[in-house]
Amino acid sequence: MLALYEEKRVNLVRLFTARLRSRAEAEDLVQELYFKVAAVEGDTAGSGGGSALLHRMAENLMLDRLRSRQRGQARDEHWRRLQGGEATIDGDQAADAPSAESVVEGRQRLAAMLKTLETLPPSVARAFRLHKLEGLSHAETAAAMGVSRSAVEKYVSAALKAVFRGAA
Amino acid sequence: MDEAVAWLVRLQGETVTTDDWLAFDAWLTAAPEHGEAYDAIAAEDEALKALATLEPGAVVTPLRRPASRRAVLWTGGAALAAAFVAGAVLLPNLTRDPAGTVYSTGVGERRTVALEDGSRIDLAPGSRMTVRFTRGERHVDLGDAQAFFDVAKDSSRPFVIAAGDTRVRVVGTRFDVRRRDGQVAVGVERGLVEVSTQGAKTYRLPPGRGLTHVEGAKSAKLADLVPGEAAAWRDGRLIYRDRPLTEVAGDLNRLFGKPVHIVGGKAADMRLSGVLIVDSQDAMVSRLAKLLPLEVATVDDAVELRAR
Numbered sequence: 305m306l307a308l309y310e311e312k313r314v315n316l317v318r319l320f321t322a323r324l325r326s327r328a329e330a331e332d333l334v335q336e337l338y339f340k341v342a343a344v345e346g347d348t349a350g351s352g353g354g355s356a357l358l359h360r361m362a363e364n365l366m367l368d369r370l371r372s373r374q375r376g377q378a379r380d381e382h383w384r385r386l387q388g389g390e391a392t393i394d395g396d397q398a399a400d401a402p403s404a405e406s407v408v409e410g411r412q413r414l415a416a417m418l419k420t421l422e423t424l425p426p427s428v429a430r431a432f433r434l435h436k437l438e439g440l441s442h443a444e445t446a447a448a449m450g451v452s453r454s455a456v457e458k459y460v461s462a463a464l465k466a467v468f469r470g471a472a
Numbered sequence: 473m474d475e476a477v478a479w480l481v482r483l484q485g486e487t488v489t490t491d492d493w494l495a496f497d498a499w500l501t502a503a504p505e506h507g508e509a510y511d512a513i514a515a516e517d518e519a520l521k522a523l524a525t526l527e528p529g530a531v532v533t534p535l536r537r538p539a540s541r542r543a544v545l546w547t548g549g550a551a552l553a554a555a556f557v558a559g560a561v562l563l564p565n566l567t568r569d570p571a572g573t574v575y576s577t578g579v580g581e582r583r584t585v586a587l588e589d590g591s592r593i594d595l596a597p598g599s600r601m602t603v604r605f606t607r608g609e610r611h612v613d614l615g616d617a618q619a620f621f622d623v624a625k626d627s628s629r630p631f632v633i634a635a636g637d638t639r640v641r642v643v644g645t646r647f648d649v650r651r652r653d654g655q656v657a658v659g660v661e662r663g664l665v666e667v668s669t670q671g672a673k674t675y676r677l678p679p680g681r682g683l684t685h686v687e688g689a690k691s692a693k694l695a696d697l698v699p700g701e702a703a704a705w706r707d708g709r710l711i712y713r714d715r716p717l718t719e720v721a722g723d724l725n726r727l728f729g730k731p732v733h734i735v736g737g738k739a740a741d742m743r744l745s746g747v748l749i750v751d752s753q754d755a756m757v758s759r760l761a762k763l764l765p766l767e768v769a770t771v772d773d774a775v776e777l778r779a780r
Contacts (some may be wrong), residue, residue: 315497318507321514325521335752339580342729359493365482368582372707412522437524442485453485461481465474468516 308354309341316362323366333369337362420467427451431459433465475499476509480517500754533653572604572613579729582706583654590624591631594706596650618650623663636687637670647677648702657684659702667692708750717742720760721777729751731774738779739766 313334320330340361421429427449434445435456442460446453476620479496482488500507508606577583577595579731585593589610595601599617610626612619614635623631625644633640635651638658658667659682668674669685669692677683677694682702685692695713704711710723717734724732730753734740746763748756757775761768765780 312497315500318500318510318514319483319488321494321518322480323488325484325518325519339728343578343581344683355494355497356490359490362765363488368584375703375707390615410523413519417520417523418573436520439524457478457481457485461477462479464477464513464517467520468473468477468513 305340305344305354305358309338309358312355312358316358319359320362320366325437332367333362337365340365420468421463424463428459428462428466431456432463435460436463473509473513474643476506476513479510480513500652504747533644572602572611574600574602576600579725580727585614587624589626589629592622594620594622596620596705596726614649614651616652618648618652618705620646620648622646638685638687641666641670646703648705653719654687656687658682659697661702663702704747710750712744712746712748714743714745716740717744717764717777720744720748724753724756727756732757733774733776735776735778739777742766742779 316334316337317327317330320333321327324330324333337358341358348373421432424432430449431445432438435442440448442453442456445460446456449456453461478498482492483496500510530612542767557654575583575585575593575595577597577599580597582597583595587593587610588722591610593601593603593612596618596711599619600615600618601617602613602615604611604613608629610623610629610631612621612631612633614633615764621631621633621642623642623646627643631642631644633649635649635656636654638651638656640647640649640658642665645769646661647663647665648657648659648661650658656669658665658677660677662677662679665677666674667677667683667685669689675683675692675694678699680699682695682697683692684695698711699764700707710720712720718740721732721734727750732753742764744764749760750756753775757768757777760766761777766777767780769776769778
C-alpha cells in the first residue's frame with residue numbers, strides 16, 4: 305500500500321488541490337495520509353482496490369480536518385469574545401493580511417476579470433459569481449439559479465475558460 | 473485546457489466519488505500534459521480565491537447574499553461528518569464478542585466512534601478501549617488510551633468509564649480521559665463529571681476543571697484548565713503542565729512510526745511545560761529541543777534525545 309501511495313501521491317495532491325482550493329493544504333493532507341497508510345500497512349497487505357481505499361482514507365481525513373477547523377473557528381470566536389469583542393491581532397493573523405501592493409494588484413486583476421464576465425452570457429457570468437466569488441456550492445448555485453447541477457458545472461467551466469484566457 | 477477545466481470544476485462539486493477519483497487518476501496517467509495543464513488551471517483557480525476574498529462588498533455587485541448560507545454549509549458538514557462517523561464503525565480492525573466491542577488505533581491513527589446511543593468517542597493514536605452497553609448502563613473500559621467523550625444525555629442509563637482503579641461517571645457531557653503509564657487524567661469541557669478512585673474520595677468536576685491520579689495512590693490532584701484544553705489533542709495540540717519528558721516521548725511514539733528514545737538519566741529527569749503543535753515528527757522534535765536543553769541525533773532509524 306505504501307508503494308501505491310508513492311505512485312498516486314502526486315495525483316492525490318491534484319485532486320485535493322481542487323477540493324480545498326489550496327495546493328499547500330492538499331500537500332499537507334496527503335502528507336498526513338502517509339501516516340495513516342503506514343499505520344494500516346500490516347492489516348491490508350494484498351487486499352484489492354488499493355487505489356479506491358486510498359481515496360476514501362484521504363476523503364475521511366479531509367472531513368476530519370474540516371470539522372476540526374470549524375471547531376477551531378468556534379474556539380477562536382469564543383476567545384475573541386472573552387477578550388471583550390476586540391479582535392486580538394497576534395503575529396500569525398497579522399502575517400495573513402495581504403500587503404498593500406498585492407491588494408492593489410489584486411483589485412486590478414479583479415476589475416479585469418469582472419470586465420471579462422460582462423462579455424459572457426448572463427447565466428454563465430451569474431453561475432461564476434455565485435460559485436467562485438460568493439462562495440456558494442454547486443448545489444446552492446443550482447438552487448439559486450433554478451437550474452441543474454450539471455448546468456452549473458457547464459456554466460462555471462465556460463466562465464473559467466474565458467477568465468483564464470483573459471489572464472493569460 | 474478545456475478538459476483540465478472540466479475536471480477542476482467537477483472535482484469542486486460537493487460529492488467526489490471513488491469512481492471520479494479513478495477516472496481522474498486514469499486521465500492524468502494517460503498523458504503527462506494532462507497533469508501539467510491541470511496544475512496550471514488549479515493554480516489560477518487558487519489565485520482567484522484570494523481575489524474573491526479581497527473586498528467582497530465593494531467590487532461584487534451585491535447579489536442576494538443568503539443569510540442562511542452558513543447554516544446550509546454547517547448542515548452539509550454535519551451530514552458528511554455523520555456519514556464519516558458511520559463509516560468508521562464499519563472499519564475492519566474491530567472485533568465483536570459478548571464481552572463488548574473492542575476499538576483500537578495504531579501509531580499515528582485517530583478514529584471517531586459513533587455509539588448506538590448517539591454518543592461519540594474520539595480515540596487518540598495508540599489507544600484501546602472496550603465498549604459494552606447493557607439496559608442499565610453504558611460502559612467503557614479504557615486500556616492504555618486517551619479518548620475524548622461526547623456523551624448523549626440519558627439519565628436512565630449512566631455512562632461509566634473504567635480506567636484502571638478510577639471510575640468516571642456521567643449522564644451527558646463532554647470530557648477527556650487519558651490513561652497512560654499508570655496515571656489517569658480527566659479534563660472536563662462541558663457538564664458535570666463524577667470521578668472516583670479506589671481508596672480516594674469522589675470528586676465532582678465542573679467544566680474547566682481537570683484531575684490527575686496515579687493508579688494505586690490514595691489521592692488525586694485537581695487543576696484548572698484553559699478553555700479548549702481538554703480537547704486540545706483533537707485539534708493537534710499537545711498541552712503539557714510540568715510533565716516528564718518520558719511522557720512526551722510516549723506521545724510522539726504513538727503519533728509516528730520512527731521511535732524516539734531518551735538517552736541518559738539527565739534527559740529522563742527533564743520535565744516539560746508547554747504546547748507542542750502536532751505536525752511532522754522532525755518539526756516536533758526540533759521544537760521540543762528548543763523548549764528543553766536537548767540534543768537530537770538520528771541513529772539507525774530512531775531519534776535519540778539526550779541532555780545538552
